[in-house]
Amino acid sequence: MKTRSVRAADVAGKRVLMRVDFNVPLQAGRISDDTRIRAALPTIRFLVEKDARVILVSHLGRPKNGPEDKLRLRPIADRLSRLIDKPVRAAADVIGPDARAAIDAMVNGDIVLLENVRFEPGEEKNDPAFAEQLADLADLYVNDAFGSAHRSHASTDGVAHLLPAYAGFLIDAEVEALGRLLTNPERPFVAILGGAKVSDKIGVIEHLLDRVDAVIVGGGMANTFLLAEGVKIGRSLSEPDRVDQASTAAAKAKELGVDVLLPIDAVVSVSIDGEGAPAAIDAIADDQAIFDIGPLSVELFRQTIAGAKTIFWNGPMGVFEKPAFASGTRAIAEAVAASSAFSVVGGGDSVAALEQMGLVDRISHISTGGGASLEFVEGRQLPGITALLERKDAH
Ligand code: ADP
Ligand code: MG
Secondary structure (H helix, E strand, C coil), X not given: CCCCEHHHCCCCCCEEEEECCCCCCEECCEECCCHHHHHHHXXXXXXXXXXXXXXXXXXXXXXXXXXXXXXXXXHHHHHHHHHHCCCCEECCCCCCHHHHHHHHCCCCCCEEECCCHHHCHHHHCCCHHHHHHHHHCCCEEEECCHHHCCCCCCCCCHHHHCCCEEECHHHHHHHHHHHHHHCCCCCCEEEEECCCCHHHHHHHHHHHCCCCCEEEECXXXXXXXXXXXXXXXXXXXXXXXXXXHXXXXXHHHHHHCCEEECCCEEEEECCXXXXXXXXXXXXXXXXXXXXEECHHHHHHHHHHHHCCCEEEEECCXXXXXXXXXXXXXXXXXXXXXXXXXXXXXXXXXXXXXXXXXXXXXXCCEECCCHHHHHHHHCCCCCHHHHHHHCCCCCC
């Protein structure tokens, strides 16, 4: 799978509509983390240096019925302007008179940020008329919003079919790294899956089974696999309606010769606010719940991780937000970081855990899209990516 890269596009003097993911966390109207803005800088700088007129479009939050003052993008334009050390004009609308006037006034190398695209009812419906209006603003389209690529919206999908469409550097890197997991990964390939729920990630396990050598399952989702094996898990989080799916996946793994590693011990407690105590997996009391993997499981998982040449990790091994239940996630993060394998980590909480531990730099690729990276690894087509694979040089 290869996207058409913006590197190959002739952008000088052109109006380039660039979809970015500036959906940053806000606390009391202030940007509490500008990672997503920083992530778009390389492509924006590239376009500016190539003399394009850069028209940025993003969503922010979930506005219900049209414009909401607290979801306007002006603070983001200000932050971007500071980061890129250039004026960034914030338009007061998306396709309205202010946006048009701002675009008409642009010279080569200028940057305009359109207003929150979800203020427009046509955006999430991927309304063709709205997509046309977006396309009318520009000569070319660049998508760099990987986190929104699994959505079929006007600014991620519709407009990409109306203009010559290219992938920005972020999307390029994501497709390259995630694609490497699915196409001829170097073996042994070890997938580590954790997090809260089986239902979120069973699709990934199912799709990876004929590509991996081992699947390590931890976190809340391991409990459902343990249930399927008849283990008594007390009051642990689990999804009884997914037990059948978990046993089917385990049986298929066995058939394919893929090792499925489940926790052999746990850190348990009667309460999520309590102290943790180690317990063998067959010694969990009825009133206890599993909140982390135990030290023997860490050792077992570590050995498999140490031998890997390719690693995909998504989902913490326990309730890592609580110090009493963070050791398992910490140990696995360290093992992945220490490995010389090609490593990819996705998922908001898993990435947050790595950031807390200062290990981000030791991972080959950190995926910026939670839902989008899972869907990619599940083998599903992402509308925002598919649109960049098709040739659309004329319209
Ligand atoms: P990611 O964002 O990395 O994809 P998820 O959102 O799927 O991860 O899961 C993260 C959440 O799973 C965390 O909030 C964590 O507390 C929770 N979790 C992990 N293990 C357990 C467990 N044993 N019991 C309950 N919750 C758990
Ligand atoms: Mg999460």
